[in-house]
Amino acid sequence: MQMAWKEVKKSKMKFLILGSIIFLVSFLTFIISGLANGLSEDNAALIKNVPNGKFYLNEDAKQTYSLSKIDVDQQDNLLADYNGATAMSIQMGFVNDAEDKQHSVAFVTSTDSELFPNVKDNEVVLDASLKDEGIKVGDILTNNQFSGEFKVVGFAEKQTYSHAPVAFISMKNYQEIYRVMEMQTVFIPGSDSPDSIKGLESFTNKEFLNTIPSYGAEQMSLNMIIWFLVVISGMLFAIFFYMMNVQKIGLYGILKAIGVKTSSLFSMMWYQMLLITVVSLVLSVGLSQLFSMVAPAGMPFSLPIETTLLLSVVFLVIGFIGATISGFQIKKVEPLQAIQQGEM
Amino acid sequence: MAIFTIDDVEKTFKNGDVSEKILKGVDLDLNEGEITALVGPSGSGKSTILTIAAGLQKATGGQVLFEGKDMTQMSQEEIRKIRSSEFGFVFQSSHLVPFLTVEDQLLLMLDVAETKLNKKQQKQEVLKVLDLVGMSHRKDAYPSSLSGGEKQRVAIARAIIHQPKMLFADEPTASLDSKRSKEVMEIIRNLTKTLQITTLMVTHDEEMLPYADRIVTMKDGLID
Numbered sequence: 001m002q003m004a005w006k007e008v009k010k011s012k013m014k015f016l017i018l019g020s021i022i023f024l025v026s027f028l029t030f031i032i033s034g035l036a037n038g039l040s041e042d043n044a045a046l047i048k049n050v051p052n053g054k055f056y057l058n059e060d061a062k063q064t065y066s067l068s069k070i071d072v073d074q075q076d077n078l079l080a081d082y083n084g085a086t087a088m089s090i091q092m093g094f095v096n097d098a099e100d101k102q103h104s105v106a107f108v109t110s111t112d113s114e115l116f117p118n119v120k121d122n123e124v125v126l127d128a129s130l131k132d133e134g135i136k137v138g139d140i141l142t143n144n145q146f147s148g149e150f151k152v153v154g155f156a157e158k159q160t161y162s163h164a165p166v167a168f169i170s171m172k173n174y175q176e177i178y179r180v181m182e183m184q185t186v187f188i189p190g191s192d193s194p195d196s197i198k199g200l201e202s203f204t205n206k207e208f209l210n211t212i213p214s215y216g217a218e219q220m221s222l223n224m225i226i227w228f229l230v231v232i233s234g235m236l237f238a239i240f241f242y243m244m245n246v247q248k249i250g251l252y253g254i255l256k257a258i259g260v261k262t263s264s265l266f267s268m269m270w271y272q273m274l275l276i277t278v279v280s281l282v283l284s285v286g287l288s289q290l291f292s293m294v295a296p297a298g299m300p301f302s303l304p305i306e307t308t309l310l311l312s313v314v315f316l317v318i319g320f321i322g323a324t325i326s327g328f329q330i331k332k333v334e335p336l337q338a339i340q341q342g343e344m
Numbered sequence: 345m346a347i348f349t350i351d352d353v354e355k356t357f358k359n360g361d362v363s364e365k366i367l368k369g370v371d372l373d374l375n376e377g378e379i380t381a382l383v384g385p386s387g388s389g390k391s392t393i394l395t396i397a398a399g400l401q402k403a404t405g406g407q408v409l410f411e412g413k414d415m416t417q418m419s420q421e422e423i424r425k426i427r428s429s430e431f432g433f434v435f436q437s438s439h440l441v442p443f444l445t446v447e448d449q450l451l452l453m454l455d456v457a458e459t460k461l462n463k464k465q466q467k468q469e470v471l472k473v474l475d476l477v478g479m480s481h482r483k484d485a486y487p488s489s490l491s492g493g494e495k496q497r498v499a500i501a502r503a504i505i506h507q508p509k510m511l512f513a514d515e516p517t518a519s520l521d522s523k524r525s526k527e528v529m530e531i532i533r534n535l536t537k538t539l540q541i542t543t544l545m546v547t548h549d550e551e552m553l554p555y556a557d558r559i560v561t562m563k564d565g566l567i568d
Contacts, residue, residue, distance in 0.1 A: 003444070003452060010443035010486070254439040257400060258502075259428020259456045336400045339435050339514070 004271040015276055018240050022233060022280035026315055029229040030288035030308055035190040035223035037307060038300030039163075043218065044209050046090070046108065046161040047198040051117050053189035056200040063201065065090065065211050069182035074199065078186050079111060080291035081195070086113035089174060090161060095124070095150065103133055103141075106161035109174035115187070117156055117168045125164030126159050130252040132297060145177045162212060163300075230314055237322030241269060244251070245329045252330050253338020265330045273323040281312045346373035347542050348397065348510060353406035355392055355565075366392050368565040379536060379543040381556035388562040390546045392512055397544060398431060398512040399423040410510070429457045432503030432541070434532070436515040438495035440487040446474065446498050447483040450505045457506035469505065477501045477531050493524035497531060504535050507520075511536060513545040517552055529555040530558065 008015050041048065056078075061068035075087045088110035094102045105126070105273075110116045117125040124141060135141075141150040150169065159166040175181055186200070195202055203211065210216045245252070252265055285308045295301040355367040366389045374380055382390040396403045399415055408415040410430070415423060427433075440449055450470040454461060461469060474480040477497040487495055496516065503511055513532065517525035533555045536543045544558065553559055561568040 003441075006448060007443040199548075211550055250439070251441060254435075255441070256424075257398075257427065257433060258453060259424050259431075261424065334401075339400070339439070 001267070001271050004268040004275075006266075008275060010274060014244070015272070016268065019235075019276045019280045021116070021236055021240075022277055022315075022319070023284050025229055025233040025236065026281055026312070027287055029226055029311060029315075030284055030303060031291065032222060032225050032229070032308055033311060034288065034292060034301045034303035035299075036219060036226065037304070038302040039222065040215075040219055041158065041302050042160050042163050042300040043215050044161065044212055045158045046106070046166050047205060047209055047212075049158065050187060050205065051189050052191070052205055053187055054193040054195075055203045055205070056186045056188070056197055057184070057211070059199055059201050061201075063203075063211055065184050067207075068184045069180070070184070070186055070200070072182060075183060075186060076195075078110055078188070078197070082188045084114070085186060085188045086192065087111045087186045088113075088116070089172075089178075089184040091178055091179075092164060093143065093145075093161060093167075093177065095143055095167060096134060097139060097141055101133075103130060103135070104164045105130075105167040106164045107174060107177065108159075108161070108166050108168050109171045109183075110168075111171070111183070115189075119153065119168050119170050121170045121172050122148050122150060123153045123170070125154045125156055125168040126152060127159040127167075128155040129160070129165045131155060143177060146173060146289060147176065148173070149324055160212075191240075220327035226311075230318055233288065233315060234318035234322040237319045238326045240326075241273065241323045242326035244330070245269075245326055246308075249329065249333055250338045252333045253335045256333060257339060258336035262331055263291065266324070266327055269327050269330070270320065274317050277316055277319045285309075285312060345376055347376045347411060348374035348544075349409040349512050350374075350393065350397060351407040351409065353393065353396060353403045353408060355389070355396060355401075356404045366565050367396075367403070368563070370562075370567055372560060372567060374542050374544055376542050377537065377540040378557045379533060379545060379555065380558045380560055381553055382544065382546045382552075382560050383548070383553070384562035384568070389565040390562045394512055394544055394546050398433065398510075399427050415537050417498070418510070421470055427563070429506065430509045432506070432508040432511045434496070434499050434503045434511065434513040434516040436518045438492075438499040439486070440490075440495055440498060440502075442487055445486055446479060446490075449487075449498060450474070453502045453505050459506055472502045473505045474498075476535060488502060493520055493527065496520060496524070496528050500528065500531055500535070504539060504541060506540060507539055509540045511543040511545075513543060515546055515548065517549055522551065523551065525549065 057065055057068040058070060070087060079087060081086045088108065090106055090108050093107045094104050096102055108116065112118060119125050126135060135152060137152050137154060139152045141152060255265065288303055288308060292301060292303045350370055350372040353367055353370045354365065356363050356365045370393050382394065384390050395401050397408055403416055410426065444452060449469055450473060451466055454466045471480055474483055477500055479494060479497050479501060482490065482494060516532065517528050520528060529552050
């Protein structure tokens with residue numbers, strides 16, 4: 001360990017370069033992860049906020065919630081049979097404020113439920129992000145397809161759907177706007193929710209997220225970038241330590257000749273890898289958390305500390321693998337070869 | 345009394361279908377505390393026999409006995425242990441660790457040899473040995489700031505600090521001028537005599553031969 005630390009101290013620039021590369025790659029990974037998570041929240045917070053359970057869509061809906069219509073009798077039976085079951089509908093739309101300014105929203109309605117705000121007719125509960133657009137409690141909002149007016153009675157935190165703030169309205173108002181009597185989906189919470197109900201197709205929360213247009217594609221692209229960056233950082237470790245090891249083959253040979261164990265040489269390399277990675281990760285975790293606090297309000301960015309810690313562990317594992325692969329050279333080094341190479 | 349015996353050692357190098365016998369049955373006894381100089385023309389096999397004796401490569405045939413134990417039958421780990429605790433090495437180049445100070449080079453060797461000294465005793469021992477080679481005033485220097493002669497003195501100090509029974513020196517003065525070569529050889533002779541270290545040294549330099557107790561000439565893979 002001492003020898004490893006002494007090399008780091010003596011060759012500061014070399015290790016500083018590797019450290020800064022790891023710092024930049026991990027910082028970029030955390031930022032993209034924050035954006036992916038933020039976009040995911042922005043796209044599907046409404047669904048992500050509900051507890052685990054199953055969503056049921058009409059079998060004829062081709063796994064698209066907007067095409068689904070649950071038969072009213074069947075809905076009543078399900079709500080009666082399963083404790084906590086809720087029927088709900090979601091449709092994209094807009095509301096106009098007093099200045100006739102249009103705001104995109106996702107109208108959500110549901111049967112009586114603890115999962116969503118209970119709103120009376122002609123009332124609306126909005127996602128809190130609409131406060132930033134100047135809407136206050138008591139404001140009156142309108143919709144072209146709705147004969148009445150909505151009075152804003154409250155705001156709900158983090159309730160977005162398909163990148164739009166959610167507007168919770170009553171079933172009666174919803175039915176008037178969209179000229180439909182049936183609800184789109186029934187949600188049954190808990191692990192004992194049935195896998196199949198006649199005429200309906202079941203979806204776990206995660207599966208239901210993928211029925212949201214663009215959700216799957218968006219998340220897949222961002223996650224691919226994240227994992228590419230993780231793999232690239234592993235390769236950087238392997239390449240950097242490979243180059244360092246090539247430079248040090250003579251040294252390793254001499255150390256082996258005087259009796260240093262191969263395992264000690266590996267430990268030296270692992271210690272250096274660990275030191276560089278931990279310092280780089282501490283800096284990038286700190287900076288990304290700071291960014292998370294100062295990120296512009298309109299930017300969908302969410303970076304829980306658990307995510308950064310999980311990614312940090314992945315970086316450490318990948319760094320360890322990369323360094324170890326490059327270290328196979330150490331095992332192959334022959335002392336004699338090093339002695340014959342001359343001065344290091 | 346022989347502490348080290350090389351008995352009918354052969355070494356054949358293969359290069360594709362072509363094989364070349366470098367050592368053709370070398371016999372050599374090394375007596376305790378004695379300096380043996382191996383001389384001979386290039387390609388005679390003197391460096392090969394030194395590296396086989398030092399456990400740095402394997403013989404194709406024959407026996408290498410250190411304190412009566414046949415090293416050719418030992419595992420790599422057993423040979424490593426002997427190299428770290430019982431052998432010392434001085435090479436043509438000093439081969440010092442570039443990022444360690446002079447003091448650290450020697451402390452590393454004490455760690456590798458697993459001596460039973462505590463940290464304080466180790467530091468005292470390092471200073472003592474550095475005094476013997478006239479380098480205690482440069483204990484905090486890095487190899488890059490040392491002259492060729494100074495580096496070789498440190499290499500000698502590293503080779504003997506753990507008080508090995510054997511010292512293997514392969515052209516230890518080849519990279520030095522005549523004056524420095526004599527200084528280094530005097531140090532090797534004084535130390536090995538004081539500490540009773542048995543030394544096998546390969547050299548081309550006839551000026552170094554007076555420092556040896558015995559001169560063995562090799563020719564065409566055999567002791568002449």
